[in-house]
Amino acid sequence: MRLQIREVLRSFRRTPLLSALSIAAIGFSLFTIGLFGLVAINFQQALTGLAERVEVVGFVLRGTPTESITLASQDIAAFPEVLDVNFVTEEQALTRAQRELVEFREAYRDLAVNPLPASLEIRLKPNFRDVKHAQQVAERLRGFPFVEDVRYGRDWVERLDRLRNMAGVVGLVIGFAFAVVAIVIIGVTIRITVLQRAKEISIMRLVGATNGFIRGPFLLEGATKGILGGLFSIALCWISFILFRSRLGAGISGLVFFTELQVMAFLFFGVLMGLGGSLVSVGRHLRNV
């Protein structure tokens, strides 16, 4: 093993530029996947929060007496699908909008009249949180005379959902393309090393080294590059994440980075790519030496 590590270091020293190139190639391909991954993860995070918060909202006609609403709330809370009912007054709606929608803060402050209606926010029990049940509840809600309009946020939740999936797919496709490039670069590097060491390899053969033994240092070299590339990509992702959070993220709370497991997965993919590249080229070129 010590011998093999020595061989890897020897090879790094002999072809520093090519080695750096392979590491960078792995790094950037994983970085691409990582960026899209981060977007997808944070979308997901935001969506779960939203989905839990509001399921069905009934907007209340202006000037409806509070007693009617209180009575109706009790009725609605008794629906089998409903977890709880929350009455949001016009003032509360305005305060919330000012707090949460940073970009509209200015606009709302200058308004003379509150344009936001009061509403009943109805959360559904966990196993009723789907379009079908939300629709049923919405239907019944429309039956109340003071309910002006009903929205169940499903449509835009679903749109966001699709967006998130798309971010994931785009990331995978681009990342995959980069990964292929990275594997090719590693393959070429290993091939050059194999040719450089053709004499050494033929002498190893002559004195009875097995193919496995000869391949060892090359595979170790590939795997090492993979790990380094993986670390590089995580560093890049982290830097991007920090930059994004400090520049734009002020109003967006709860941004998340990868979990440890996901970081490990990155390194794992790096190693796979490194091994893949070297296996392909060693397998093909060792025979010709």
Place this chain on the structure above:
Amino acid sequence: MIRFSHVFKTYPNGAPALKDVSFHIPKGQFVFLTGHSGAGKSTVLSLLYADQRPNNGDVKVSGFSVGALTPREVPRLRRRLGIVFQDFRLLENRTAEENVAFALEVTDARRETIPNRVMRVLTRVGLASKAPAYPRELSGGEQQRVAIARALVNDPPILLADEPTGNLDERATKGVFQLLREINAGGTVVVMATHDLDMVREASYRTIELKGGSIVFDSAVDEAPSAAP
């Protein structure tokens, strides 16, 4: 130890290199392979260390049948052979000592025994004092001794030498040949391809002469039929 039975060898896109070659080399023998350039001497040796496979016939080397070797068996055969070439084939960026140790490192030899074994075999070829020297710091004769030390370090029962003195002057040639004789005296089979007919005449070892890929003379058969296999 070694048996060729009706061996035919044609290289891809080449003329036949060996045609119906048969001979047997018993334990402990020293054999010269002679013949003009292109006669097939190197081909015979490369069949012995399974660098080439026969197209027809059978090549047996210390229990292995070269034609039927699996890829995993080739290294096992080579660990039981010492091989020496005209051009030494040493690694330039390693010292004499490291070059010899290399042959042990690629096998599963116990690591802690390697330095001792290397020094012992370097002493045997008379180069103990040159252990830390790089090949470029050694004379041709000394480089060939390092190569022989590397060939011997696994204690092989057979040593193959393809014109080991081809690049050496007269004195170095004498020294290397003397070393090979000593190795053979220790019980190792030595098969040596050579152009040096003076050397062949001087020593009364068995001689197999090839011409155009066929054996035209085998001293074991032609001079002492009763001793033939």
